[in-house]
Amino acid sequence: MDLQTVIETDRQLLGAINGCHSLFFDALMVTLTSGVTWIPLYIALLYLVVKNNETMGQILLIMGCCALCFFITEFVTEGLVKPIVARPRPGNDPEWMYQVHVVNERRGQDYSFFSAHAANTFGIATFFCLLVRDRVFSWLMVTWSLINCYTRLYLAMHYPSDIAVGLLFGALAGTVVYLIYWVIYRQISPRQYYVSTQYSSSGYLLDDIDIVSAVLAITYIGAIVISLTLH
Numbered sequence: 001m002d003l004q005t006v007i008e009t010d011r012q013l014l015g016a017i018n019g020c021h022s023l024f025f026d027a028l029m030v031t032l033t034s035g036v037t038w039i040p041l042y043i044a045l046l047y048l049v050v051k052n053n054e055t056m057g058q059i060l061l062i063m064g065c066c067a068l069c070f071f072i073t074e075f076v077t078e079g080l081v082k083p084i085v086a087r088p089r090p091g092n093d094p095e096w097m098y099q100v101h102v103v104n105e106r107r108g109q110d111y112s113f114f115s116a117h118a119a120n121t122f123g124i125a126t127f128f129c130l131l132v133r134d135r136v137f138s139w140l141m142v143t144w145s146l147i148n149c150y151t152r153l154y155l156a157m158h159y160p161s162d163i164a165v166g167l168l169f170g171a172l173a174g175t176v177v178y179l180i181y182w183v184i185y186r187q188i189s190p191r192q193y194y195v196s197t198q199y200s201s202s203g204y205l206l207d208d209i210d211i212v213s214a215v216l217a218i219t220y221i222g223a224i225v226i227s228l229t230l231h
Contacts, residue, residue, distance in 0.1 A: 010159045014090060017153045017160075018100050025154065026103045027227035033117070033151035037223060041144070044215040045128065052204045057188050061181060062131065069127050069177040073119035073170055082111040090156040100156040108157050115158045118166025119173065121145035126174025131181070134200040137209045140216055145170070 031037055049062045090100050091107035125141040132138070149167065152158040158166075199205055 006161070010161050011090075011096060013160045014100065014153060014156070017150075018090075018156050021101050021103075021154070024227055027230040028223060029151045029154045030103055030106070031223045031226050031230075032147060033155060033157075037219065038144075040215050040219050041212070044212040048132070048204065048208050048212050051208050055189075058185070061184055061188070065127065065177050065181045066124060068180070069123045069173055070120055072173045072177070073123045074116060076169065076173075077114060077116040077119050077166070078110070081114060082116075085113045086111055087113040087159075087162075090159060102156055106155060106157075112158055113162050113165070114169065115149065115152055115162045115166035117152050117158075118145070118149045118163045119170040121148045122167045122170030123174040123177070124170075126171050127178050127181075130175065130178040131202065132200055132204045132209065133202040134204065134206070134209050137200070137213065140213055144216060 046063075050059055053059050053062065088094075089108040089110075089112040091097055091102045097107070122142075122145040125145040128141055129138040145167075149163045152163060153160065198207070200209065
């Protein structure tokens with residue numbers, strides 16, 4: 001398969017996703033793609049970390065690892081790969097820009113490959129999945145990242161290959177950062193084993209995990225309500 005075939009397949013996949021649109025979904029995707037929308041989730045994750053760690057050192061370690069994960073994904077995507085590859089976003093591609101649905105003339109000013117949204121969100125999701133180790137929580141975090149990725153395709157900000165590579169790099173970054181966390185954590189904290197049904201295998205209280213899940217659900221509902229009023 002040559003490069004032109006890959007590019008054409010990428011465009012066809014984007015067209016299938018981007019071509020299904022409505023005023024309601026336009027408003028919903030704009031809302032869900034905004035970082036501001038997810039501030040309640042970030043606060044809930046901070047609450048989860050603070051509530052379930054005993055020392056300030058443990059809390060600062062996790063917060064530092066989250067910052068490191070974001071820095072790695074943001075620096076590699078925005079600082080290195082995008083300027084080197086210089087692939088136009090679908091909405092700015094001279095050969096493709098008039099064949100995609102663009103919402104509110106949001107075409108993006110920088111480059112497309114690969115997606116910082118995908119890398120950032122999946123990196124954080126991967127780190128927290130490994131940190132908390134609860135099946136439902138992991139499913140919710142991965143779904144949150146994939147929803148963010150879908151918004152980028154719907155809004156014609158990225159091609160599917162941009163998203164796929166972003167997800168792979170995010171998973172790698174999140175895993176590497178978690179390994180760094182684990183090495184440091186073992187030096188500053190005693191080993192503990194949690195077998196109670198009230199905790200995840202890594203010691204996070206399930207009731208606190210449920211709070212994060214509830215915040216995420218309320219955020220989705222709020223985004224839908226906002227989109228109904230806007231469209």
